[in-house]
Amino acid sequence: LSKLPNGHNYVSAALKDANADLRITAIRAARQITAKGVLPLTVEQLNLLASDSEPQVRREVALAIRHITDDLAADIWAQLANRYDGQDRWYLEALGVSADGQWDKFFGTWLKLAGPNPTASAKGKDLVWRARTAASVPLLASLAGDKNVALKDRLRYFRAFDFNPGATEKSTALLELMKTNTDTEITKLCLRHLDPGFVKTSPLAQQNLQKLLDASYGTGEYMDLVQRFEPASEAKRLLQLALDKPMQREGRDAARQLLKQEQTPLLWATINGKDAAKAQNTLIALRGIGSKQSLDILKTVALDPKRPKAIRTEATRALGGSMDGEDLVLDLLQQGKIANDYKAVAVQGVSGAWRKNVKIQAAKYLDAAPTKTGKKLPPVSELMALTGNVANGKTVFANYCAICHQVNGEGSDFGPKLSEIGSKLGKDGQYMAIFYPSAGVSFGYEGYEVKFKDGSTTVGIVASKTETDLLLKFPGGTTQSYKMSQVVSMKKLDESLMTAGLHESMSQQELVDLIEYLSSLKRK
Template structure:
């Protein structure tokens, strides 16, 4: 069904400019109309494309739906989020004051606005607007929820509660609901609140949120008494709470930038999540409650690129640790993108294919999509179906989508050359669109909340704001609403039946209606019943025992989840019964079992062993051993890890599972593996040693002996990685030999100076004039290290007048290969400490520094001009030019590939650009290169790190755990440093991408480069 829909696209209704006259035309299925569209496209200038009347030129709509403009600038600008109230009015959050300290854009001292747009005459266009709230404290907010006379506004570090006390559509009261959430104006902070079918609020924040504090500044504790902070949870999270903000529950964690949670009438949650830019890992998630979604390592919190056993082959999967036990699978991976607002459509105005399905905004690809979902075991599968796709204007940036009271879709368009990401290229525009079937006028159903019948009619609305008002009214009616609610309960529409259920159990009689729901024929209603029982704190264990006799995998999944955090002594036995129903194939169900046993693994696994004394005999048992987190599973892991009947590649998953178990038993078991005599014993030894603690290996004669033996069989990267981890002094001679032979000389030299014995060896060689050739090789190996040890060695050679000219010259040049060295060179040049004959080599050494000020300052000591570049024409002129993409590829290779990759070519430092043309138009590309400080991608911020030894380093933090930091530096160099050696860390205000990158380019080179980047699109 979805494939059929995706192939039946047609043009929407364009508005075009021709010869200065405005011509509006509907789509007609005729050659002449297609010709007119094509002809007009060819004559529109860039300026004409930006006009509101032309905003739908190039839009394609799915069959059966049309799009019309509801509102444009100047009625609104820069909409980040919207909501539609029960009157059909569109509430718009504006972000004019977005990142002015970075973008250098002007600001409004009055602050940003919340604007209400209204279609008063029913023609489908807004003809009235009013300002609900404007204040200097309203600063680029990201989420709005209209709940009667209360409006919740998400703006990190706050969630504001604005109240209209007198009904004049003006906020009279402002309170804090939550605070302490991430940094101000951060796209990865707090997002929208959504009213759920259970009368609760659902919300989320991205990985900058970090923690949640209440109105008094206290860290909020969740349903298990755990603080919502990095102490217990990591990265992006999903929450549920009461309408007053009480009883906060953390429902999921370890997302990157989960933008908006969407909830269906059964209480099932869906989300999108963005990847680290350029890694084609954007995903759609079914949010399995209490799940870990794998952005960072669950145990060490290391970033996804960090090496690990059984690492995923494909980066989009690696990005989410999908091979790790304890990671909930992704519903769908959509490649590149910048996902934003999402809803579940439960109206009947749109075609049936979209009813009950997610509808989602993807501004990175200029599209509004749906993801038709089907059940698959305990989880789901999904497809992608475009609803509205802009194919001609990359400024179309759908930021949010809502459902109006009549069931039509309202879409907000940020309209900008970029997609946010800490930059805004346009401050003057913004659009709102309405999507509906052909010839469907915009109408608002009448609302009568004075009777239970009217309130229940409102409860069936596709519009969330209307359903909130219905819930409020039904709460006041209480038990008197029961007869009318029972009529809705009898509905053939199962989603409406679910809404009736939630009202009956929350407002009328919880226990009675939960038990009725648990006996219903529809599995989704039974699942809703169990979810309600947990919320109402009923006797969940008895209900789980009742439902666990089912063969429906979705019901069994919910039974397993319901055991999470339950302290009943019956839990282990019930869990073991549920585990015995695992088929060895359904990863969703396996992860649900893991969630159910969390913090109770010892008892649950022991109960399981009574049913399966040797779990290694079945596929299901092997998976449960792999997923378990108890020392009781270690011996079975060891058996599976050394099973010669299974290929080594298949066994890697069991070695990886050791990382998720702590304790003496694990170390002793891994040590015992070193005593084996399997045909692949070397491989087993390597894996066992990689999963043992360093201190344990150093104190164990058997482990140390096995390590030495293993190192003798390894070479290249494998050898360096293991030696760098353990730093055996006996290996220093081999490292020195690698340097002299040019075998990974940088890595070998750096491994040498990390150990005290190796450093002594290096100093002896460098200070021996008879070993000058080897000394040169060593200094070239350590020059990019940047640590105080390496700087001192190089500085000593540079200043030592007894050494040869060649070695002093190379040492002087080599110092400039690191940030610390560049700082030293500038200081010595200023103080006159570098001899005149060596100044050119010092300047040459810093000539490729990523910091432009370093290059300029150093060049002064050669008498070089600081401004020789020819100024390029303005961007408005450049975007109109067509370049040569092939020539642009060469310009990219010369100027950009030292920091960026395209389809695997280039250095892995900044964001990957393989599909950047799908995300940014030419104007956006120019803006990003000319003003890099205006759009630093999250996760690509530069850091200045001061070490305790006095040295400094600068780079991007690729991974940070409690013990280790991996620092990426320009050129793709990764420096691993110990957290204990760090004195301080400070995030840079500026991008690590150098400003003035185009200063040295001709107009032709700049245009060719942008032509090449614009051609890099998703295929």
């Protein structure tokens, strides 16, 4: 009806109807028949609807004035904001959408109506939290620094700083918070939300950062701070961390950070030094990075005939510790560049590859060896007829499967938990899952190939992903956090990350015992 020549009359009538749904429909119809950028309703209608008793109608009014630059739109928004009850999150979001691109004007108009203490109510606190204008920063800082409120209830105000466009105002406010607070947790939060570039220019921020670095050295928190602020003064401590924890995430991250901060000469000095243990630990720490820089170092050491055998052995093994490294190992083997004495180590280095073809291709460069039994397995139908030993099967599980799966809390949290697998899959399904792991990948356990700006590539399961952070999970249950700002691409893999051909490393009896054990794991 609104599209008829006298459609405005129908809209006007519907706006006064007792049915809230009709009033909402009328607002939407008015927007459709009004030119873009023009107020869709009269001043009288907008003022009337802004005080409507139904919040869903007022939400619709907020959306109707979005991107309307008329000063009246700001007045209406302020009225709508004043009628927010401090609880309706959809209403609050409608206000946020409505103010898009005009936060300065809309929020400023509301402040004039809000009185001398705009954050005294839950309504005011929410509006300040949702605002995207530099004008809200002082109020946001006062809420974040309110010692009378539990810190857990103030965290959202700290997070809101990240979405506020007032760069200078934010930095000044957060710095002031650090000055007036002695709480270490507040200092951490302020630094987390301060721009790294600003921190480098502020002596106070630098001083507080150094205190946190000293207090958290050797932990994941320390690495988070170093990765965010990249202090050049931490190079020697990063190297020490890589040497102390070469096989742990902190050590690998420390080596990665040294490369990122152009501290390659420091790594080379350690590798070329007289302390063989330090040289080996440096190479181990470089193993899982997979960037061009790290692979160049490992390759140079691995192929250098003048270096000690132990050092070359460690470098050769470390080469296969990443996806790009696996490909490099295959290339070097194909070109005959890896000496015979180091081929077995190179093949061992790629033994953890999820790509079965990598392991098969690498193994071709070793002298042929028989499989565990040398016998071909019978059809699944025949295997199902065999009875295994549950106790032996539990041992087989511990040896072959527990690195990725858990049963009743034991094992590694990587693949699907198998505590009740006997109630979910029959023996035939279990055999097929082992023989053909890529035929059916459980939801949430899909593998992803992730490429980074430093040229490295890794493969794992996405444990969590936000706009800013990525957490990947790897076999053995280990996890690694990354910043999305460093991610170039993420590609979902067609194949399962479960090792293909796992049964080939077992005897037939071990396989049968394993299935017998898995079949015994039923829902209680």
